[in-house]
Amino acid sequence: MSDKWQALKTYHATAEATRILDLFAADPARAQRFSARAGEMLFDYSKTTMDDRARALLIDLARVSGVAEKRAAMFGGEKINATEGRAVLHVALRAPEGASILVDGHDVMPEVRATRARMAGFANAVREGRFVGQGGRITDVVNIGIGGSDLGPAMATLALAPYHDGPRVHYVSNVDGAHIHDTLAGLNPETTLVIVASKTFTTVETMANADTARRWMATRVKTPASQFAAVSTAGEKTAAYGIDPERVFGFEDWVGGRYSMWGPIGLALMIAIGPAQFDAFLAGGRDMDERFVNEPLEQNMSVMLALVGIWHNQICGHATRAVLPYDQRLSRLPAFLQQLEMESNGKRVAIDGSDLTTHSGPVVWGEPGTNGQHAFYQLIHQGTRVVPCEFLIAREGHEPDLGHQHLLLVANCLAQSEALMRGRSLEEARAIMAQKGATGAELECQARHRVFPGNRPSTTLVYPKLTPFTLGQIIALYEHRVFVEGVILDLNSYDQWGVELGKELALALQPVLEGRQGTDGKDGSTAALVRYLRG
Ligand code: F6P
Numbered sequence: 001m002s003d004k005w006q007a008l009k010t011y012h013a014t015a016e017a018t019r020i021l022d023l024f025a026a027d028p029a030r031a032q033r034f035s036a037r038a039g040e041m042l043f044d045y046s047k048t049t050m051d052d053r054a055r056a057l058l059i060d061l062a063r064v065s066g067v068a069e070k071r072a073a074m075f076g077g078e079k080i081n082a083t084e085g086r087a088v089l090h091v092a093l094r095a096p097e098g099a100s101i102l103v104d105g106h107d108v109m110p111e112v113r114a115t116r117a118r119m120a121g122f123a124n125a126v127r128e129g130r131f132v133g134q135g136g137r138i139t140d141v142v143n144i145g146i147g148g149s150d151l152g153p154a155m156a157t158l159a160l161a162p163y164h165d166g167p168r169v170h171y172v173s174n175v176d177g178a179h180i181h182d183t184l185a186g187l188n189p190e191t192t193l194v195i196v197a198s199k200t201f202t203t204v205e206t207m208a209n210a211d212t213a214r215r216w217m218a219t220r221v222k223t224p225a226s227q228f229a230a231v232s233t234a235g236e237k238t239a240a241y242g243i244d245p246e247r248v249f250g251f252e253d254w255v256g257g258r259y260s261m262w263g264p265i266g267l268a269l270m271i272a273i274g275p276a277q278f279d280a281f282l283a284g285g286r287d288m289d290e291r292f293v294n295e296p297l298e299q300n301m302s303v304m305l306a307l308v309g310i311w312h313n314q315i316c317g318h319a320t321r322a323v324l325p326y327d328q329r330l331s332r333l334p335a336f337l338q339q340l341e342m343e344s345n346g347k348r349v350a351i352d353g354s355d356l357t358t359h360s361g362p363v364v365w366g367e368p369g370t371n372g373q374h375a376f377y378q379l380i381h382q383g384t385r386v387v388p389c390e391f392l393i394a395r396e397g398h399e400p401d402l403g404h405q406h407l408l409l410v411a412n413c414l415a416q417s418e419a420l421m422r423g424r425s426l427e428e429a430r431a432i433m434a435q436k437g438a439t440g441a442e443l444e445c446q447a448r449h450r451v452f453p454g455n456r457p458s459t460t461l462v463y464p465k466l467t468p469f470t471l472g473q474i475i476a477l478y479e480h481r482v483f484v485e486g487v488i489l490d491l492n493s494y495d496q497w498g499v500e501l502g503k504e505l506a507l508a509l510q511p512v513l514e515g516r517q518g519t520d521g522k523d524g525s526t527a528a529l530v531r532y533l534r535g
Contacts, residue, residue: 004064005314005358008057012315018049019455020421036301038291040464041473043301045308047421048388048457049316058307059297065488067303074483075293077103081256081494082351088494089252090259090479091289094282094472103254111252112263119249119267120275122229126193127166127271134221135190138167142183143268144209145197146173148257149231151339152475153197153269155332156261156281159471162398163273167193171268172213175205180212189220189227195268196230199257201237204503210241231264256494258339259479277468284472292480302480308459309485312388313362316457322380323366325392326413329466333392334366337478344482344493351492361485366390370412381419381452389458391417392474396465413460423454 024030024046034046034055050058073080077087092101092112100107125131126138143153154171157164170187172180184192194213198206210228217224229247230238233255238248249264261269262285270278292302312318323334345361367375369391380387393413397406429447438446461477463470486493511517512530519527 004061008054008061008315011053011057015049015051015054018051020047020049020457021455023049023051036299036304038288038301038473038477041301041470042462043305043459044462045304045459047417048308048311048459049455050308050311054311054315055298055307058311059303061310061488062297062303062307062484065490067297067484067487070487071293071483075101075289077101077108077254081254081492083492083495083497084253086494087254088256088259089254090256090262091285093251093255093260093262094285094289094476096286103252108252108254115249115251115264119264119270120278122247122249123166123267123270123275123278127274131193133189133191133193133227134223135188137191138193139191140187141167141169141193141195141268141271142187142213143169143171143195143197144173144180144206144213145171145195145231145265146175146203146205147339147343148260149197149199149203149206149265151332151336152258152261153266155330155336156266156269156471156475157272158332159327159329159466160269160273160277160281160468161329163277163468165274166272169268169272172209173205175208177212180209184213184216189217189224192217192227193271194228196228196232196238196241196243197265197267198231199233199251199253199255199260199265201230201232201234201241204506229267231267257496258343261475273468280468281472284467284469284474285476286472287469288473288476288480292476302477303484305459305477305481306484306488308388309362309481310488312457314358314489316386318362318386318388318457319359320363320365320385320387322372322387322389323364323392324369324372324389324413324416325366326369326409327392327394327466328368330392331368333474334364336475337366338364340478341482343496343499345486345489345491346498347489347491347493350490356489356491358489360489360491361482369416370409373412373416377416380456386456389417389420389456391458391460392463393460394463394466394470398466417458417460419452419454420456420458421454423452423456424450426451 031046035042035044074088075091077089079085079087081088087103089101092108095101095109100109129137150171150173157169170183172183196210214224217227221227225242228243230243231249232238233251233253235248235250249267251263255263262282292300297303323337325333341361341364347360348356350356380389391413393410426447429450430443432450433443433447482493512519515534519530
């Protein structure tokens, strides 16, 4: 354990028994003092065991880890992705008008703006019926991509459903043929536009689905390539695939896949909601960037979100974190964050190649409320492991005539964080059972089943309404959280070598499964599974 962690670990050992309710009792202003604002957005982290001393030590940790310096390096276009020798500049995709950002002495902004203008031109042509398929106006857009070329835009397209006024947009990612089969089943090839979204344009799943879509298109459309567009950093590969460069939207290798929805990878989203709403989404991200860069660490929502994460995972030892949006339209947010956080901070070595001295980022999982309440909340309330919970809730829904349901949603969200913190003691449980008429050993046993330990930490992010601007703020907030946690853990958040081995082995297994190669050299289990699956 390196020194920078020691003070926090030591303090935590002395404060381990802290009860959150006692912290509230001792400080009537705790809710205000342990929350951060970003415009109308409120991040409440008061229902955690973090106290003033812990927070001060966490902020020291951020300082000594060089968060401010590394933040400046990222925004300044330095090659902080050391293992790939790349800058990390997704923030350039939403940078303010007039900004100039240099990479290797070259201003990247003119190209960013030009590509966005081309995207908007194409999106408008599709939306207004000036770009047509063989059968006329485009009714459906199918985005084929996976990972960062799918999760972000798919999550946002669902989140912003009230703003859809373009053609229907569908997302296909899985190499399982069922996904593309079921998606294309109801569509007319003559009025469908296919977008192949792949940073590298080599991803096996995406290329297999693109080939399937092209064959499907060819059954009815004379020149299938004319109804294809591509989003990629690999211009020569999209050309080799026969896609007209006019419908190819490029980006640079300084945009990581999981950070790429702000640029051309967001094309399908832009077609769904229109360039103006897409701009509002970018403006939300930009707003959070400015706050992240300018606000002092202790008031900085992105920094505090990260420090709560470090507190729970590395200091308190809670290995997982539940993301619980009380917003049905954010139902893909947990999946998006799984990639964003786990592909970024799921590393075992520090930037210099030495072993990490702490655990890497947490396991992130979740489902929207209230559905999760009827599924896994049992474990969250009464299981033996503590799962820090991150609630998200809008002040206002998009359905004014269903305000009473929004109220129920809010009540449930607040009730869960309250129940997690408050719990129910054995005495309270005994009183409940006594009221029901239980006595003796029966009362005691039944009461024990009804105890909630409480003191389970949670945070709540409250936003006014799920608009494009708000969504932009939320996504940028989480991106910066990953950055800050990565800096504190001293790892490279922007590579993903851990996905490579499985890809290589899958390639090598193809001839084995086809029967062109034997199972020699395979372990006993893999060989037996191959034999079974070959039938
Ligand atoms: O396998 C992981 C990954 O490389 C992700 O990082 C990326 O978002 C995804 O695959 C898709 O890659 P591409 O956009 O190059 O098809």
